[in-house]
Amino acid sequence: MEVVICSDEHEIARLAADRVVADVEGANRPILGVATGSSPLKLYAELASRVEAGDVDFSHGEAFALDEYVGLPPEHPQSYRHTIMRTVAQPLGFEGSRVHVPNGYTADLQGEAEKYDAAIVDRGGVDVQILGIGSNGHIGFNEPMSSLGSRTRVKTLTQQTREDNARFFDSIDEVPTHCVTQGLGTIMDAKAIVLVAQGAHKADAVAGMVEGPVTASCPGSILQLHPRVFVAVDEAAASKLQHAAYFRHAAATPLDPGV
Ligand code: GLP
Numbered sequence: 001m002e003v004v005i006c007s008d009e010h011e012i013a014r015l016a017a018d019r020v021v022a023d024v025e026g027a028n029r030p031i032l033g034v035a036t037g038s039s040p041l042k043l044y045a046e047l048a049s050r051v052e053a054g055d056v057d058f059s060h061g062e063a064f065a066l067d068e069y070v071g072l073p074p075e076h077p078q079s080y081r082h083t084i085m086r087t088v089a090q091p092l093g094f095e096g097s098r099v100h101v102p103n104g105y106t107a108d109l110q111g112e113a114e115k116y117d118a119a120i121v122d123r124g125g126v127d128v129q130i131l132g133i134g135s136n137g138h139i140g141f142n143e144p145m146s147s148l149g150s151r152t153r154v155k156t157l158t159q160q161t162r163e164d165n166a167r168f169f170d171s172i173d174e175v176p177t178h179c180v181t182q183g184l185g186t187i188m189d190a191k192a193i194v195l196v197a198q199g200a201h202k203a204d205a206v207a208g209m210v211e212g213p214v215t216a217s218c219p220g221s222i223l224q225l226h227p228r229v230f231v232a233v234d235e236a237a238a239s240k241l242q243h244a245a246y247f248r249h250a251a252a253t254p255l256d257p258g259v
Helices: 009-024 041-052 080-092 109-122 159-168 184-188 200-211 219-225 244-251
Strands: 002-006 031-034 062-065 067-069 128-131 153-156 178-181 193-197 229-234
Touching: 002 009, 002 244, 009 041, 009 128, 009 193, 009 229, 031 080, 041 080, 062 080, 062 109, 067 080, 109 153, 109 178, 184 219, 193 200, 193 219, 200 219, 200 229
Parallel strands: 002 229, 031 062, 031 128, 128 193, 193 229
Antiparallel strands: 067 178, 153 178
């Protein structure tokens, strides 16, 4: 896991965008895994400016979202389909028909979840998955105690996650109780992962994810087993890392290509 401690959210966005662009380089049809939440919004804005500059092109690409609430119609402004279209797909130039979001508004949630995993495999897999992390260590909506090998399926949201997300709704009673989320095993199948986190309220989750142990109690810790993970965090989110000095040293000591 490559961890970079950044001075601010602009540096996070810049370095994370560099990595995303590098991870899709050469792909005629880049497959981008996209996350909702506030954490990657600056990264999406930075990627949109790279698209505008002609550094990267997603117009032939496909986007796969991590998760969706159960019971919200797709046109609901807080549905993740709506959110992903507004905050990621349109600014980055993805064509609407090539933006995939798990279906949380169907009688056959499990059948649709299985089709979702099959569609990712059919497109050749996700080239790079963008992630945030929940304050309880969840990635996607894989709450603590999710199976480390799980595939896309229905999950019950924790009360903490519902409270964290209540800011987007008129009241907590309106926050759905369930979701459909890519499993931890599905996320781990991505060829590369770029995770961003900001703020002191993410410090415990970041420490658990980066420094372990690998445990279902902190679902993000499964990423320690992935061979290509880039983590960009600010000082506050890094504040509980025991190995912060090493991460700073490694970032300040690039390999001399002549060696
Ligand atoms: C939601 C999403 C996650 C996201 C998390 C953190 O629960 N399902 O994908 O990482 O929120 O959100 P934020 O970035 O707003 O803190």
